[in-house]
Amino acid sequence: MPELPEVEVTRRGLAPQLAGRRISAVEVREPRLRWPVSREVRSLAGRTVRAVHRRGKYLLLDCGDGHLIVHLGMSGSLRLLPPGTPAQKHDHFDLVLGDRLLRLRDPRRFGAVLWTSRALDSHPLLAGLGLEPLSPALAPARLHALTRGCRMPVKQFLMDARRIVGVGNIYASESLFRAGIDPRKRANRASLNDCTKLAKAIKQTLRAAIRAGGSSLRDYVGADGMLGEFQSRTWVYGREGEPCRRCHSAIKRIVQAGRSSFFCPTCQR
DNA sequence: CTCGCCACCTGGGGGC
């Protein structure tokens, strides 16, 4: 479920709760996540979480001499609970920090919990990541430059984390609607004007999603809690056959690179 | 390099 907004909302919920707290225990109920949970992760007790950062869709718990890297995959969520709360199905991993329990639930187990003591820029999963879409780095000219020589459809371009991070399947469709761009358009055919609209649209889309998620945040931090709010308000995602909220044309669904794309054939060219 | 495709997993919904 998580795209960048869900991960960022999770980060904002966790950061004030975890920063400065000492890890008192680690429990791994199911080590078979995307990669096996390592022995180093199991022996994190004694370290102190200094801060919680995010890079793309990765959450990074800064422990001073290294980072715990958490990815929520497609179905992961994190909750803060009182220690001792009984684990339910798919609750694979716990971090106990004094009187706080951080629990990972991930039915599909595409998520990951990794430890690295290396510099983050050199970590294989993080080194090749592209621009943070909410940073000033994602400016029209920069986006335009990124699209040069890239013949794939702009929808796939948006979801390619080596270029821009954090834009998943939902927000790719939503951003392209806001920008008025057909998802099938080749990235290298996007004009500077297109890229100006697109950069703005991406930021607006992600910021709106973060705002919507932030309102439902308390002790529960995770994708499920925000589902209703987000998905009921999409412009095009999941709305095949329904009238466009802007022009009333029927929303279309196509498949690109094996993923559904939704768009308005009238508003998007 | 780029690109298309498969893989990893579980669960929910629809059709029969």
Next chain:
DNA sequence: TGCCCCCAGGTGGCGA
């Protein structure tokens, strides 16, 4: 009620 098929928000890795 059961079974089977399809679909799902991510992304690393493969071969062409």
